[in-house]
Amino acid sequence: MEKKMANRKKQYSRRDNINGFLFALPWIIGFTCFSIIPLLTSLYYSFTEFNPVKDPVWVGLDNFRYILKDPLVIKSLKNTLFMAFVSTPVNLFIALLLATLLNRSFKGRGIARTIFFMPSIIPMIAATMVWIWMFDPTYGYINRVLGMLGITGPSWLMNPAYTKWALVLMGTWCTGTTMLICLAALQDVPKSYYEAAEIDGANAVQRFVKITLPCVAPVLVYQAILNIINAFQYFTQVYVIINASSGGGSSNAGGGPANSILMYPLYLFNTAFSYMKMGRASAMAWILFVVVSVMTFLMIKVTKKFSQNGAGDE
Amino acid sequence: MKKSNGYYKKKLKKIPVTVLMLVLCVIFLSPFLVMVTTSLKTNADAFQLPVKLWPRKVIWDNYPEAMEQIPFLLYFRNTIIITVFSVAGQLISTPLIAYSLAKIKWRGATLISSLIMGTMMIPYTVTMIPLYRIWNNLGLTNTYLPLIVPMFCGSPFYIIIMRQFFTGLPNSLMEAAKIDGASEFRRYVSLALPLSKPALTTVGIQSFIAAWSDYLAPLIYINKTDKLTLSLGLQQFLGTFSTDWTHLMAAATLFVIPVIIFFLIFQKNFVEGISTSGLKA
Numbered sequence: 001m002e003k004k005m006a007n008r009k010k011q012y013s014r015r016d017n018i019n020g021f022l023f024a025l026p027w028i029i030g031f032t033c034f035s036i037i038p039l040l041t042s043l044y045y046s047f048t049e050f051n052p053v054k055d056p057v058w059v060g061l062d063n064f065r066y067i068l069k070d071p072l073v074i075k076s077l078k079n080t081l082f083m084a085f086v087s088t089p090v091n092l093f094i095a096l097l098l099a100t101l102l103n104r105s106f107k108g109r110g111i112a113r114t115i116f117f118m119p120s121i122i123p124m125i126a127a128t129m130v131w132i133w134m135f136d137p138t139y140g141y142i143n144r145v146l147g148m149l150g151i152t153g154p155s156w157l158m159n160p161a162y163t164k165w166a167l168v169l170m171g172t173w174c175t176g177t178t179m180l181i182c183l184a185a186l187q188d189v190p191k192s193y194y195e196a197a198e199i200d201g202a203n204a205v206q207r208f209v210k211i212t213l214p215c216v217a218p219v220l221v222y223q224a225i226l227n228i229i230n231a232f233q234y235f236t237q238v239y240v241i242i243n244a245s246s247g248g249g250s251s252n253a254g255g256g257p258a259n260s261i262l263m264y265p266l267y268l269f270n271t272a273f274s275y276m277k278m279g280r281a282s283a284m285a286w287i288l289f290v291v292v293s294v295m296t297f298l299m300i301k302v303t304k305k306f307s308q309n310g311a312g313d314e
Numbered sequence: 315m316k317k318s319n320g321y322y323k324k325k326l327k328k329i330p331v332t333v334l335m336l337v338l339c340v341i342f343l344s345p346f347l348v349m350v351t352t353s354l355k356t357n358a359d360a361f362q363l364p365v366k367l368w369p370r371k372v373i374w375d376n377y378p379e380a381m382e383q384i385p386f387l388l389y390f391r392n393t394i395i396i397t398v399f400s401v402a403g404q405l406i407s408t409p410l411i412a413y414s415l416a417k418i419k420w421r422g423a424t425l426i427s428s429l430i431m432g433t434m435m436i437p438y439t440v441t442m443i444p445l446y447r448i449w450n451n452l453g454l455t456n457t458y459l460p461l462i463v464p465m466f467c468g469s470p471f472y473i474i475i476m477r478q479f480f481t482g483l484p485n486s487l488m489e490a491a492k493i494d495g496a497s498e499f500r501r502y503v504s505l506a507l508p509l510s511k512p513a514l515t516t517v518g519i520q521s522f523i524a525a526w527s528d529y530l531a532p533l534i535y536i537n538k539t540d541k542l543t544l545s546l547g548l549q550q551f552l553g554t555f556s557t558d559w560t561h562l563m564a565a566a567t568l569f570v571i572p573v574i575i576f577f578l579i580f581q582k583n584f585v586e587g588i589s590t591s592g593l594k595a
Binding site for chain 2: 011012015016017019020021023024026027028029030031033034035037038039041042045052098101106112113114115116117118119121122123124125126127129130131133134138139140141144173177180181183184229232233235236239240243244265268269272273278281282285286288289292293296
């Protein structure tokens, strides 16, 4: 080990070290100023209370005590977990379905891929507004189409029982990135596997379950965890929806009908910038940070395990 | 006879998949259609039952009217300023950083690579409050500096794309230039950069769309009416009692069109960037 280290050290020339450092300097400055310092300051802030006109005052564990007792924190956590564990599988299913459909050669394949992917690059704010309009219970297109099928559509964004399902539906429209990655993974599956299976008389479903799924499993797991982590950052859509129903000028976004779409990051944002409790919001942010870190760690572990298993099978 | 039978059977089998595909395409396109057709309707038309997708009478007035209802051109200009500087920042900083990680053998390269992966996982909400306080204490809220300056430090996602590209460039070329006495920076500018146009395009287009669409950062730092971006300005159509949907959709269409045009032109770079970084990250 020591020998290795010594060898390594020899490899780096002084000039390379200086050059490397200088080339990476923009990132080093950015990392220090915009990541590490704010991250640590945020930890300190979580034990204080302050607002834009009042300097931080040490309050010890008060913020954390308050947060653990706050029913709205629990509510927002539940809503966030719903998005993480209901929306994620739905999104993955749609993404994999679209990718599987695209993973064949047919006329118009490129156009179809563009159509499925394009929603993902549309500015979130514009997309959300279009969906709010489509969800309108009387004049919206979704209930119009449901009506033509003989179904009386709910008042999506006003009925607490349906608000989160409306978000899930909206999410499936923006699953293009996951779809592209699934498609790339599908294309990496060796063709010879399918040929062999076909000779053995396996039908399409069997081929999908026995060959395709195991091959793309590592990518799916990675995407699932990434989706879950993103769910913990779900903000713009709910902020806009709530603003749209309360009128654009309101500074307090609230939490939607019966707080049914009060997501954790939204509650955090409201705490900081509407209620001006920036210390408490920092404490909430650090709890979020710990949760996301743990999940990231799990993601790395699980992905490694899956790719090792995959290698073992071959 | 037998052969053609099988041929038709195969064709018949394909029909359900083709139909499913068409239905899905229509579903995925419909929000775009709704946006554009609503923008071509009169207000009375949009609120007339039964709901019809196609306008009963196509009108274009919503577009000029929407551009007057909110200071559209001003917000357009603001958004362009932020976008241009953001893209420039990313294009200047990311290749430099990526080059340092991929082509220079130095002590910090491995550490920085793993730290970059780490920073990707820091939720924005965690750094949001301290950053707001810093910029606020500096008196720089309601300027575009809080939105632009961080872009000159490179974003993790783009650095990874660039690093992968640089790693693929043959070392022999660099070595030859080194023997000729070219300095590291010289080799970077005259060899690595010109070769990396595809990757630079990917970073450029992605950072363009990100800056153009950004909502949360402007929401935090900008609240003066004349400094708003388009993404914030669109909200002014949302009324307390009713929303002016026809004009809102016209403005939204104008807001979205540049993104779609850029995407369609550079689609290939875009898709490749996502596929490679998504699989290997």
